[in-house]
Amino acid sequence: MADTLENLKSDLLQAPFCEGLSKEHLEILLGCAHEERILKGRFLFHEGATADEFYIIVSGRVGLELDCPNRGGLGIQTCGAGDVVGTSWVIAPFLWRFDAKVLEDSRLLSMDAAILRERCRVDPVFGYAMLERIAQVKAERLDAARLQLLDLYGNPEEGKHVARTRIK
Amino acid sequence: MSPEPGSSSRTDRTRAALDPMVPRIYSVERIRRNNHDTFTLKLNPADGGKPDPFSAGQFNMLYIFGVGEIPVSISGDPAGDGALMHTIREVGTVTRAMARLKPGNSIGVRGPFGSHWPLETAVGSDVVIVAGGIGLAPLRPVIYQVTANRSRYGRMILLYGARAPKEILYRRQLKAWGGAFDMDVHVTVDRGERDWNGEIGVVTGLIRRAPLDRRGAIALICGPEIMMRFSAQELLRRGMDKDRIYVSMERNMKCGVGLCGHCQYGTRIICRDGPVYRYDDIEPLLGRREV
Numbered sequence: 001m002a003d004t005l006e007n008l009k010s011d012l013l014q015a016p017f018c019e020g021l022s023k024e025h026l027e028i029l030l031g032c033a034h035e036e037r038i039l040k041g042r043f044l045f046h047e048g049a050t051a052d053e054f055y056i057i058v059s060g061r062v063g064l065e066l067d068c069p070n071r072g073g074l075g076i077q078t079c080g081a082g083d084v085v086g087t088s089w090v091i092a093p094f095l096w097r098f099d100a101k102v103l104e105d106s107r108l109l110s111m112d113a114a115i116l117r118e119r120c121r122v123d124p125v126f127g128y129a130m131l132e133r134i135a136q137v138k139a140e141r142l143d144a145a146r147l148q149l150l151d152l153y154g155n156p157e158e159g160k161h162v163a164r165t166r167i168k
Numbered sequence: 169m170s171p172e173p174g175s176s177s178r179t180d181r182t183r184a185a186l187d188p189m190v191p192r193i194y195s196v197e198r199i200r201r202n203n204h205d206t207f208t209l210k211l212n213p214a215d216g217g218k219p220d221p222f223s224a225g226q227f228n229m230l231y232i233f234g235v236g237e238i239p240v241s242i243s244g245d246p247a248g249d250g251a252l253m254h255t256i257r258e259v260g261t262v263t264r265a266m267a268r269l270k271p272g273n274s275i276g277v278r279g280p281f282g283s284h285w286p287l288e289t290a291v292g293s294d295v296v297i298v299a300g301g302i303g304l305a306p307l308r309p310v311i312y313q314v315t316a317n318r319s320r321y322g323r324m325i326l327l328y329g330a331r332a333p334k335e336i337l338y339r340r341q342l343k344a345w346g347g348a349f350d351m352d353v354h355v356t357v358d359r360g361e362r363d364w365n366g367e368i369g370v371v372t373g374l375i376r377r378a379p380l381d382r383r384g385a386i387a388l389i390c391g392p393e394i395m396m397r398f399s400a401q402e403l404l405r406r407g408m409d410k411d412r413i414y415v416s417m418e419r420n421m422k423c424g425v426g427l428c429g430h431c432q433y434g435t436r437i438i439c440r441d442g443p444v445y446r447y448d449d450i451e452p453l454l455g456r457r458e459v
Contacts, residue, residue: 016376063368075360078367080377103365143398144370148358152392153301153331155205157259 008033011109015056016082017133025126028119032112037105044085044100044108051094052114054086060106064098073099077141084137089113090120090130188425191231191276192220196269197251203335205259206302207267208243211252214274219252223284224309225416225444229424230254231276232269236262239421239439241306242280247316252277255305255337281424283444285310286414290386293412294322296378298399300329300371300391304337306416306443307390311345318350322385325352325378329371329395332357333364354378371395375402390416397454400447413447434459 009030012018018026036055038044044055044062055062062085065073076098079085088096090113120127194211201207209230213219222228222242231237238260244253258267269275287310295314299307314321326345330336336355346353354374356367367374371391380403387403389396396415403413419431419438426440434453436442442450453459 061367072362075364075368077369077373078356080367082377140373140376144373147370147372147394147398150394151331151358152395153329153335153358155257155259158205 004035005030008035008109011035011058012056014082015058015109017056017084017137021129025129028123028126029111029116032115032119033109034112036108036110038102038108040102040104040106042102044102045096046099047096049096051086051088051096052112054084054089054111054113055100056109056111057081057083057085058107058109060108061103062106062108063101063103065101066098073101077144078103084134086113087134087137089117090134188278188281189423191229191237191278194219194252194275194277196271196273196275198271199267199269202255202337206255206257206335206337208253208255209266209269209275211254211275211277218249220277220280222246222280222309224287224313225284225306226280226282227306227421227424227439227443228252228254228277228279228281229421230256230262230266231278232262232265233274233276235265237276237278237422238262239281239424241416241443243305243308245312245316246309247313255302255308257302278424281421281439283442285388285416285444286386286446287313290314291320292322292384294381294385295324296380296385296387296403297324297326297328298371298375298387298389298391298403299326300395300399301331301335302337303389303391303395303416304328307388308338308341310388315345315348315351323352323379323381324350325380326354327371327374327378328353328355329374329391330355330357332359333361333366352379370398372398372402375399375406378406380406380408385412387413388416389413393417393454400451410448410451411446414444415447415450416443417445417450418443 057079059081062079063075064077065075068074085100120130193214195214197212198210199207224246227239227241229237230240240254240256243255256263256266258264297307314324342353345351356369356374360368389399400413417438419433421439422428422430424439426437431438
């Protein structure tokens with residue numbers, strides 16, 4: 001048990017999400033954390049379900065995707081070691097906006113977000129520390145989405161008269 | 169040797185007092201499609217001699233007679249004594265004409281011009297290559313050179329972002345490099361497809377997760393300018409120093425030797441003292457409008 005707790009603590013300390021957190025706040029997080037090992041192909045959560053947990057990836061990869069009729073799951077973003085999966089737990093109405101599919105066998109820190117929300121409410125300093133970190137995750141993803149929208153690698157001539165030439 | 173990044177000395181070609189404005193005639197040995205709008209030309213001098221030596225990061229002016237001349241980075245192996253390689257994207261009249269070349273056709277080549285990637289400075293350091301789209305082509309000579317002299321360098325990390333899986337450049341080589349035990353290769357795409365099991369996201373996300381030795385590493389970035397800016401900012405956030413980051417700038421070079429001013433960028437002439445710059449030398453100009 002002690003080993004498990006120590007492992008959890010060590011994993012939490014290494015997560016970028018926890019960088020700069022006070023000892024007390026780390027203890028609160030630790031009290032809400034447990035380790036999960038999830039096999040490739042399983043889903044962490046589905047769009048529309050209640051967001052009562054969030055995850056920090058210790059190892060492995062998780063893909064965020066949206067299910068599209070006749071096209072299956074459309075990948076939006078891949079999360080890897082150190083990344084946070086799930087930010088809807090802190091934003092009303094606390095429902096997942098995407099599906100999260102495990103792309104390779106993963107070890108995760110699963111956080112009980114329902115308890116964390118309550119702790120954020122009663123302890124505004126802890127709440128601010130959490131919101132600050134989730135805002136950082138959101139900002140990084142918004143930047144990424146904007147860059148993807150710009151289609152930086154797209155061919156400026158695309159759709160005109162390019163790439164008609166066949167090379168054997 | 170060509171000038172170190174940021175230096176203002178003239179290129180070898182100019183110093184050698186050869187006429188840098190006269191193209192040498194090369195013959196197309198092979199043309200290979202890389203993806204739907206990108207192809208690689210393999211060229212040999214028509215006079216039977218050897219191609220002019222170059223350093224990783226330099227470019228040539230390629231001339232389709234009667235159509236026009238464009239700057240293209242060299243994407244082959246600097247140590248190889250074989251043919252000259254250029255990876256080209258079809259984006260205009262000249263590149264479309266190049267895509268129609270057949271083996272045996274002639275093409276004019278002036279160069280090599282410009283500064284090169286700082287591979288001597290990188291000796292003993294980790295080398296982090298950050299490439300976006302066709303920006304992998306000017307960095308491929310670096311990969312050849314580092315892998316050929318592996319013991320001289322530390323860890324090698326390649327972070328590559330492409331638009332979509334079908335647009336990934338040098339796919340087979342990426343797989344081979346990734347399979348080598350002494351090189352980390354991470355590829356991401358902006359838009360995945362159903363059969364794509366790799367990463368989806370921007371290349372800055374790869375930087376965030378890369379195992380960087382922030383003090384010892386040297387980073388070489390090439391891709392669209394916005395991608396380079398964001399990548400450099402992410403590397404700085406990871407603790408790298410500005411003087412350990414290099415970028416390759418692209419402007420519409422014409423003369424190649426700093427005479428015409430066509431590629432002027434603020435106080436810089438890209439064809440002469442670029443295209444490779446140390447980040448802190450070029451940073452004040454990046455992202456500025458009307459420069």
